[in-house]
Amino acid sequence: xxxxxxxxxxxxxxxxxxxxxxxxxxxxxxxxxxxxxxxxxxxxxxxxxxxxxxxxxxxxxxxxxxxxxxxxxxxxxxxxxxxxxxxxxxxxxxxxxxxxxxxxxxxxxxxxxxxxxxxxxxxxxxxxxxxxxxxxxxxxxxxxxxxxxxxxxxxxxxxxxxxxxxxxxxxxxxxxxxxxxxxxxxxxxxxxxxxxxxxxxxxxxxxxxxxxxxxxxxxxxxxxxxxxxxxxxxxxxxxxxxxxxxxxxxxxxxxxxxxxxxxxxxxxxxxxxxxxxxxxxxxxxxxxxxxxxxxxxxxxxxxxxxxxxxxxxxxxxxxxxxxxxxxxxxxxxxxxxxxxxxxxxxxxxxxxxxxxxxxxxxxxxxxxxxxxxxxxxxxxxxxxxxxxxxxxxxxxxxxxxxxxxxxxxxxxxxxxxxxxxxxxxxxxxxxxxx
Amino acid sequence: xxxxxxxxxxxxxxxxxxxxxxxxxxxxxxxxxxxxxxxxxxxxxxxxxxxxxxxxxxxxxxxxxxxxxxxxxxxxxxxxxxxxxxxxxxxxxxxxxxxxxxxxxxxxxxxxxxxxxxxxxxxxxxxxxxxxxxxxxxxxxxxxxxxxxxxxxxxxxxxxxxxxxxxxxxxxxxxxxxxxxxxxxxxxxxxxxxxxxxxxxxxxxxxxxxxxxxxxxxxxxxxxxxxxxxxxx
Numbered sequence: 001x002x003x004x005x006x007x008x009x010x011x012x013x014x015x016x017x018x019x020x021x022x023x024x025x026x027x028x029x030x031x032x033x034x035x036x037x038x039x040x041x042x043x044x045x046x047x048x049x050x051x052x053x054x055x056x057x058x059x060x061x062x063x064x065x066x067x068x069x070x071x072x073x074x075x076x077x078x079x080x081x082x083x084x085x086x087x088x089x090x091x092x093x094x095x096x097x098x099x100x101x102x103x104x105x106x107x108x109x110x111x112x113x114x115x116x117x118x119x120x121x122x123x124x125x126x127x128x129x130x131x132x133x134x135x136x137x138x139x140x141x142x143x144x145x146x147x148x149x150x151x152x153x154x155x156x157x158x159x160x161x162x163x164x165x166x167x168x169x170x171x172x173x174x175x176x177x178x179x180x181x182x183x184x185x186x187x188x189x190x191x192x193x194x195x196x197x198x199x200x201x202x203x204x205x206x207x208x209x210x211x212x213x214x215x216x217x218x219x220x221x222x223x224x225x226x227x228x229x230x231x232x233x234x235x236x237x238x239x240x241x242x243x244x245x246x247x248x249x250x251x252x253x254x255x256x257x258x259x260x261x262x263x264x265x266x267x268x269x270x271x272x273x274x275x276x277x278x279x280x281x282x283x284x285x286x287x288x289x290x291x292x293x294x295x296x297x298x299x300x301x302x303x304x305x306x307x308x309x310x311x312x313x314x315x316x317x318x319x320x321x322x323x324x325x326x327x328x329x330x331x332x333x334x335x336x337x338x339x340x341x342x343x344x345x346x347x348x349x350x351x352x353x354x355x356x357x358x359x360x361x362x363x364x365x366x367x368x369x370x371x372x373x374x375x376x377x378x379x380x381x382x383x384x385x386x387x388x389x390x391x392x393x394x395x396x397x398x399x400x401x402x403x404x405x406x407x408x409x410x411x412x413x414x415x416x417x418x419x420x421x422x423x424x425x426x427x428x429x430x431x432x433x434x
Numbered sequence: 435x436x437x438x439x440x441x442x443x444x445x446x447x448x449x450x451x452x453x454x455x456x457x458x459x460x461x462x463x464x465x466x467x468x469x470x471x472x473x474x475x476x477x478x479x480x481x482x483x484x485x486x487x488x489x490x491x492x493x494x495x496x497x498x499x500x501x502x503x504x505x506x507x508x509x510x511x512x513x514x515x516x517x518x519x520x521x522x523x524x525x526x527x528x529x530x531x532x533x534x535x536x537x538x539x540x541x542x543x544x545x546x547x548x549x550x551x552x553x554x555x556x557x558x559x560x561x562x563x564x565x566x567x568x569x570x571x572x573x574x575x576x577x578x579x580x581x582x583x584x585x586x587x588x589x590x591x592x593x594x595x596x597x598x599x600x601x602x603x604x605x606x607x608x609x610x611x612x613x614x615x616x617x618x619x620x621x622x623x624x625x626x627x628x629x630x631x632x633x634x635x636x637x638x639x640x641x642x643x644x645x646x647x648x649x650x651x652x653x654x655x656x657x658x659x660x661x662x663x664x665x666x667x
Contacts, residue, residue: 054581056559061480065544125542125582132522148521391489392553
């Protein structure tokens with residue numbers, strides 16, 4: 001213990017500055033919490049209303065059976081790729097600049113997955129029978145159907161949620177131990193439990209490092225499989241313009257693309273509020289912007305490959321969808337989306353001076369996320385609007401219940417994040433010290 | 435009994451040359467199967483539930499316009515795209531080739547609705563409602579479907595059961611024409627024919643062997659149990 005104390009004395013600055021977010025609370029924080037709580041309450045009210053009266057409170061109708069709830073599910077699962085990619089891939093490749101960014105991104109993963117799971121429940125027609133999806137022993141000897149991509153999905157998301165929770169938690173243990181010693185009050189017993197009796201012996205460090213070495217490659221594989229499986233929800237179906245082999249890689253890259261954008265937003269906001277300028281430097285934004293550039297180009301390439309093959313083959317069922325996107329009723333959102341996720345990132349992030357500008361990178365992150373959300377809606381609605389028998393063509397715009405639930409869920413995500421920064425140090429203290 | 439089960443394969447033939455687009459089949463189906471009555475608002479939202487519908491297509495430019503009618507119902511595909519995607523086995527293939535929907539099992543994920551190339555599947559967005567006195571004529575043999583579940587044409591499975599039970603009681607095999615779904619029974623021009631495709635002498639088998647026969651969206655590879663006869667006139 002004593003030895004550790006002396007260890008801290010050498011770096012009191014890090015401790016002081018990185019613990020500050022947990023100890024100092026500005027009045028605007030309570031204001032933010034209040035506003036978010038109101039939005040969450042509105043969303044909860046809308047969902048209650050939908051469950052009581054019927055899923056008809058959405059604007060869904062045949063042939064459009066899936067729309068913004070599933071788009072939001074994809075979006076949030078995608079958002080969860082921020083943490084895994086940043087910390088997993090960068091840990092594997094030993095990119096040392098990741099250190100101050102890791103925790104911020106991993107917390108996003110954890111919270112995004114909670115929100116994504118909620119959207120599955122909003123979507124169900126009979127949510128009170130949701131447990132039919134669980135393989136539990138029952139009198140009728142009925143099991144879920146593991147041939148269904150939705151079961152693959154449930155399994156994958158559950159695995160991912162478990163793994164990313166462990167992945168978030170493991171490197172938190174030394175920090176929890178530090179907090180146990182440093183912070184009193186209501187959080188002390190919590191930290192005592194969470195730190196699992198960590199005292200910082202050589203043996204414990206070795207075990208932790210081994211655990212991280214094992215789980216890091218595993219979680220990267222889980223990450224790739226999860227969004228592939230979400231992509232296969234569409235890819236394996238018969239729906240024109242869904243039935244495509246490109247969906248799995250396309251979804252994975254798209255998820256990382258929006259995840260990077262989210263990390264840029266999170267980095268900027270936390271840096272601003274908690275004055276972490278010494279830890280999160282323009283260099284971090286530069287590195288992040290380069291990664292965003294890579295995902296922009298990869299995604300644009302995959303998108304082009306998909307559209308080209310459909311357009312060249314000119315199969316009518318598929319072309320109805322592509323025409324609707326490029327020049328038809330969905331052209332405005334489509335080109336807006338393309339501007340947000342391809343054109344603007346390419347125009348700005350290729351400029352080295354721009355990449356050093358945190359606010360600019362953050363704005364591109366916001367645009368990418370708006371664009372990627374629209375992109376997910378465009379994956380769902382246009383193909384479903386043009387079924388093979390033209391008699392059944394339809395159109396769709398979300399109802400107020402759907403929009404309230406979506407806004408409420410976004411507010412819940414931010415709320416959870418705001419609460420989490422009061423329990424978890426947003427920058428991994430021990431990794432920063434190393 | 436199980437031997438006999440294997441010997442049936444229920445199929446339908448729809449002669450487009452005979453269909454006048456009168457929609458009597460739609461009304462009969464509503465009455466027989468307790469299909470909810472949708473109001474004007476619901477219909478405008480595209481939520482009117484019909485287990486069978488008459489698709490109407492226009493051919494040519496005004497004034498040389500021709501109307502084409504095509505009754506479309508669940509095609510009871512042999513390789514039904516709606517079945518494997520259901521996470522809870524609510525969409526299920528019976529040994530007699532029917533594509534059944536188990537209402538109590540359905541939790542309303544609606545993947546089946548997306549994956550059906552014929553848009554045959556209909557969803558209950560709210561609890562059903564019948565204006566008086568229509569509520570007095572509900573068919574006691576058919577479940578009333580509640581809010582949040584998928585439903586669709588069953589080939590009048592209750593009539594198939596009754597027909598088989600009657601035949602069993604009388605100690606004889608099911609004869610061609612014993613079983614008629616409501617739409618088939620009511621069609622004034624006999625455009626719809628129903629029967630056992632395993633019986634080579636049944637009307638449905640004879641008609642399905644005609645040169646005019648085709649399947650809807652055959653290229654999708656769903657192997658539908660509904661055969662259409664091409665319109666020649």
